[in-house]
Amino acid sequence: xxxxxxxxxxxxxxxxxxxxxxxxxxxxxxxxxxxxxxxxxxxxxxxxxxxxxxxxxxxxxxxxxxxxxxxxxxxxxxxxxxxxxxxxxxxxxxxxxxxxxxxxxxxxxxxxxxxxxxxxxxxxxxxxxxxxxxxxxxxxxxxxxxxxxxxxxxxxxxxxxxxxxxxxxxxxxxxxxxxxxxxxxxxxxxxxxxxxxxxxxxxxxxxxxxxxxxxxxxxxxxxxxxxxxxxxxxxxxxxxxxxxxxxxxxxxxxxxxxxxxxxxxxxxxxxxxxxxxxxxxxxxxxxx
Amino acid sequence: xxxxxxxxxxxxxxxxxxxxxxxxxxxxxxxxxxxxxxxxxxxxxxxxxxxxxxxxxxxxxxxxxxxxxxxxxxxxxxxxxxxxxxxxxxxxxxxxxxxxxxxxxxxxxxxxxxxxxxxxxxxxxxxxxxxxxxxxxxxxxxxxxxxxxxxxxxxxxxxxxxxxxxxxxxxxxxxxxxxxxxxxxxxxxxxxxxxxxxxxxxxxxxxxxxxxxxxxxxx
Numbered sequence: 001x002x003x004x005x006x007x008x009x010x011x012x013x014x015x016x017x018x019x020x021x022x023x024x025x026x027x028x029x030x031x032x033x034x035x036x037x038x039x040x041x042x043x044x045x046x047x048x049x050x051x052x053x054x055x056x057x058x059x060x061x062x063x064x065x066x067x068x069x070x071x072x073x074x075x076x077x078x079x080x081x082x083x084x085x086x087x088x089x090x091x092x093x094x095x096x097x098x099x100x101x102x103x104x105x106x107x108x109x110x111x112x113x114x115x116x117x118x119x120x121x122x123x124x125x126x127x128x129x130x131x132x133x134x135x136x137x138x139x140x141x142x143x144x145x146x147x148x149x150x151x152x153x154x155x156x157x158x159x160x161x162x163x164x165x166x167x168x169x170x171x172x173x174x175x176x177x178x179x180x181x182x183x184x185x186x187x188x189x190x191x192x193x194x195x196x197x198x199x200x201x202x203x204x205x206x207x208x209x210x211x212x213x214x215x216x217x218x219x220x221x222x223x224x225x226x227x228x229x230x231x232x233x234x235x236x237x238x239x240x241x242x243x244x245x246x247x248x249x250x251x252x253x254x255x256x257x258x259x260x261x262x263x264x265x266x267x268x269x270x271x272x273x274x275x276x277x278x279x280x281x282x283x284x285x286x287x288x
Numbered sequence: 289x290x291x292x293x294x295x296x297x298x299x300x301x302x303x304x305x306x307x308x309x310x311x312x313x314x315x316x317x318x319x320x321x322x323x324x325x326x327x328x329x330x331x332x333x334x335x336x337x338x339x340x341x342x343x344x345x346x347x348x349x350x351x352x353x354x355x356x357x358x359x360x361x362x363x364x365x366x367x368x369x370x371x372x373x374x375x376x377x378x379x380x381x382x383x384x385x386x387x388x389x390x391x392x393x394x395x396x397x398x399x400x401x402x403x404x405x406x407x408x409x410x411x412x413x414x415x416x417x418x419x420x421x422x423x424x425x426x427x428x429x430x431x432x433x434x435x436x437x438x439x440x441x442x443x444x445x446x447x448x449x450x451x452x453x454x455x456x457x458x459x460x461x462x463x464x465x466x467x468x469x470x471x472x473x474x475x476x477x478x479x480x481x482x483x484x485x486x487x488x489x490x491x492x493x494x495x496x497x498x499x500x501x502x503x504x505x506x507x
Contacts, residue, residue, distance in 0.1 A: 078441075082488065104448045107440050109458040118441065125445040126488045140488070158449045166470040166482070170446035173485050185449060228452035 003042035003070050003099055004152045007181060007206045013267030014288060015072060015183065015208060016279050017044035018064075020055035026063060032276040033067055039283050042070040042099060044183070044269070048079060051111025058088055062095045072154070073097045076105025081121040082130070082140055089134055093149040101154045101183065102127040102174075125170065128153055128177035154181040157207070158229035159196040160189070168199065175203050183269040185229045186212035188236060190260055197264055206266030211258060213272040213282060214250040217241040251278055255285020290318040290381040291415045292325060292401035297336050303398045304337070304375060307348065311373040312400065313388060314354030315380035322415060324401050325379030327354040333379075333400065358384025364391045371395070405437075423493035429481055431472030436489070438465035444486040446470075 006013050016036055021029055036043060043064060047057040061071040073092050080088065089100065108118040122130065130140050137148035155174040161167035171182075182200075187193040187209050200207060212230075214220050217240040220232040236253060243249045258268050268286075272279050304310055312330045319325025334350040341348040351373060355363045358380035364387055370376060376392060378385040379400040389397035405417035420437040426444075427434055436442045440458045447466035450457025454467040473482050 104441060104443065106450065107458050109440070110450075120441040120443065121491065122488050123441065123443045123445060123448075125485055129485070156449060161447075161449070161451065162453050163467060163470075166447050166467055167449075167451075169470070169479070169482055172483060173445055177485060228450050228457065 001041070003072065004180075006041050007266060011041075011267075012262050012288075013206070013208060014040045014270065014283065015042050015044060015267070016040050016270045016272070016276070017046060018060065018276065019046045019049050019273070020057060020060040022052070022054045024055070026055070026060070029060070030063070030067065033064060033069055035277060036279055037067065037069050039280055039288075040270075041267075042072050044072040044074055044101060047074045047076045047103070047105070048111070049106075051078065051106045051108050051113070053111070053113055058092050058095070058097075061092060061097050065096050070099070071097055072099040072101050074101045074103060075127065076103045077120055077122045077124065077127055078105030078108065078118055081119050085122065085127065086130065086134065086139055089131065089149065089151070090145075093134075093151065098150065099152045099154065100131055101156065102131060102179070103156060124155055125173045125177045128155060128174060128179050132178040152180055153178055154183065155179040156184065157182050157200070158185040159187055159193055159200075160185070160231050161229045164196075171200065172203070175205055179205060181205060181266075182207045184208065184210040186210040186223075186271065188230070188232045188257070190257060190264070193261075194264060201265075208267040208269040209261050209265050211254050211261075211268050211270045211282070213254050213270075213275055213278060214240060214246075215275065216246040216250070247275075247278070251281050251285055254282045255287075258282070258286035258288065289321050289406070289409075290383075291322045291404045291407045291409075291417075292319045292381055293404055294324045294329065294333070294401055295399065297333065297340060300333060300377060300398075300400060301337060301340055304348070304377065307374040307396075308346070309349045309351075309373055310375045310377060311351040311353065311367075311370055312377045313358065313367065313370075313379060314352070315358045315378075315384050316354055316356040317359075319380055319384075319401060320354075321409060323413060327352075330354060330379055330400075333377075358387045361387065361391065364388060420494070422489070423498065424490055426486070429486070430469045431476060431478070433465055433469045433472055435465045435469060438463075438468075442489075444489060446482070 018029055045057050045060045061073050064071040102124050104123045108116040131151050131153040134149040137145050157171045158167055217237050220237045223230045224232055240246045240249050270279055312334050314327050314330035315325050330352050334352050355366050357363045375396040376388055377398045377400045378388045381403040385399050406419040407415050407417045410416050417437050422436050440456050447464050451464040454464050456462040456464050473479050
């Protein structure tokens with residue numbers, strides 16, 4: 001069953017992600033895709049993730065479709081102006097891409113081409129509006145399309161953003177702009193996430209909680225120190241520190257959190273940056 | 289004002305290497321206030337360049353003049369004997385440098401500064417950008433704080449996911465403009481404004497080769 005249909009049916013939906021490689025050798029990525037193929041509803045394909053130049057998202061979504069996996073086309077506004085965004089969306093539609101995750105994108109200064117001119121002609125909220133306009137059969141300039149799109153558009157939210165209020169107001173704007181699903185930044189403090197869902201759950205949009213595999217106590221501390229909107233509670237850091245098999249512990253923690261989240265939100269988005277081969281183990285630990 | 293940073297002595301020395309008689313021109317308005325292109329800075333750079341060239345055994349004669357504005361031909365006319373120099377180094381913003389270049393056709397006019405931005409002098413020697421001259425001001429919608437200039441991505445609908453403790457994704461020393469805007473709109477009792485979706489910006493108003501024509505037909 002497709003991603004959109006599974007959400008509509010109230011199934012507990014699982015997504016994971018693949019990062020296009022830097023270079024033309026996609027064998028490693030294809031291996032991961034095949035491993036995840038029957039375990040997830042869809043796979044996000046990142047877009048020059050962290051502003052690091054890689055294979056184009058659109059090409060990799062086609063690879064996934066050919067492998068029989070449903071892609072979620074992540075589209076950032078960093079590298080293309082409104083013409084480029086719209087024409088790539090039309091191209092993706094022709095390939096058979098249904099799901100688009102509209103993102104603003106990390107700044108070029110964070111990536112590996114810091115001298116680049118960042119675009120940001122549009123941003124996430126406006127991109128959602130554009131996608132919906134293409135679905136209606138018109139481009140941004142109001143010109144009628146010869147053949148329209150049928151995208152299922154989503155967006156992201158950071159439940160532990162600090163401060164949360166401006167982010168939450170933006171979440172409401174994304175809903176208004178036509179976001180039909182959300183994937184979140186990694187969440188670790190489930191009590192806090194519960195209270196976030198108390199507010200966000202009032203909107204009629206499914207939310208997939210972000211699960212990011214912790215590989216060590218050091219990684220958890222690094223996330224706390226350097227990554228916006230991620231906060232790993234001390235208890236989890238202790239759990240990881242008190243074992244000589246931290247990766248296995250991380251998988252256990254992720255599985256446990258997914259089990260708890262089944263009662264809280266529509267699904268999970270599992271991220272295991274650099275350890276995609278561990279995703280099946282996480283899902284097994286979650287009883288999925 | 290327009291803020292500029294000085295070019296280094298090495299850069300100016302390289303640009304003027306083939307000349308032995310040049311004029312350095314300061315600008316009495318913006319770059320004087322931003323401490324990069326006024327009478328004092330022209331004198332410091334001229335002195336440093338004379339010394340550097342002397343050490344190399346290639347002495348240079350440098351004239352020094354500062355006029356009120358280099359972006360205004362009325363003041364450029366006040367420059368004396370400019371024609372008698374082999375080249376002119378301008379310490380004005382990009383507009384002022386081009387003002388001299390247009391006035392002294394056939395003479396090399398060289399930049400003495402790097403023009404940075406339109407901004408404030410926050411404290412002595414510290415300047416911040418405030419305006420991108422985007423041609424379509426929205427400050428009435430954003431609590432008097434410009435996201436076009438002060439958000440690293442120029443976003444129009446709130447902070448990105450990179451904002452962290454009220455700071456910008458690209459630097460923890462820089463405030464997130466959208467957190468400032470949110471707080472200001474809240475103080476103004478106008479969070480309703482924050483929640484309105486802002487349409488994409490009309491960048492045709494910020495394009496290159498801009499002109500403004502206040503001449504009435506028939507004038």
